[in-house]
Amino acid sequence: MPGGLLLRGVAPNFEANTTVGPICFHDFLGDSWVILFSHPRDFTPVCTTELGRAANFAPEFAKRNVKLIALSINSVEDHLAWSKDINAYNGEEPTEKLPFPIIDYKNWDLAILLGMLDPAEKDEKGMPVTVRVVFVFGPDKKLKLSILYLALPSRNFDDILRVVISLQLTAEKRVAIPVDWKDGDSVMVLPTIPEEEAKKLFPKGVFTKKIRAGEETFKYFPLKKL
Numbered sequence: 001m002p003g004g005l006l007l008r009g010v011a012p013n014f015e016a017n018t019t020v021g022p023i024c025f026h027d028f029l030g031d032s033w034v035i036l037f038s039h040p041r042d043f044t045p046v047c048t049t050e051l052g053r054a055a056n057f058a059p060e061f062a063k064r065n066v067k068l069i070a071l072s073i074n075s076v077e078d079h080l081a082w083s084k085d086i087n088a089y090n091g092e093e094p095t096e097k098l099p100f101p102i103i104d105y106k107n108w109d110l111a112i113l114l115g116m117l118d119p120a121e122k123d124e125k126g127m128p129v130t131v132r133v134v135f136v137f138g139p140d141k142k143l144k145l146s147i148l149y150l151a152l153p154s155r156n157f158d159d160i161l162r163v164v165i166s167l168q169l170t171a172e173k174r175v176a177i178p179v180d181w182k183d184g185d186s187v188m189v190l191p192t193i194p195e196e197e198a199k200k201l202f203p204k205g206v207f208t209k210k211i212r213a214g215e216e217t218f219k220y221f222p223l224k225k226l
């Protein structure tokens, strides 16, 4: 399938109609982090649960200078009607207002540009299905993360928040993120940083873990002590 974005590539500056009016993507990005996530179609059950969860998580993302924007095939009118269902699913007033815009797209140009189409799965009109994509862009407008799911499994917004926090941490500090890391856990000091420099960079101290009986160690920085 042609199209698609490269990690560290600058986001395309596309124009689109959304539930909050027309946008130019670079203006929307501004100096924020942005999560662009796509959906196969409006009014479908899995997508409804995902957008409901995204709405619940919106304040957590906003606290971290992260904006959300969804994309689904169908028109703005459909998106607004669907937003009522999403709010109702969340136990809220069934209004058209969500804490993020939904991009309208009635043709496949944008999905092709962004590499969001399933090459094998077609809808009842024979058109390719848009898969569930998560793109995270940094304030420099460059792609920092890309995850593609087929249409049927759903995403996990706890994990999307976790990985965005990890991306922000690794952008700000010379650390790496160990397996199954959760916000507040210790992070790893980059193994390439010499001992003396690590002491200066992490003046509150690091601790080490042996990986075998020899001298090999990993250094950790206890994040909670920041």
Ligand code: BEZ
Binding pocket: 040, 041, 044, 045, 046, 047, 048, 151, 152
């Ligand atoms: C859903 O969101 O429920 C869905 C989307 C595409 C195909 C099947 C289900």
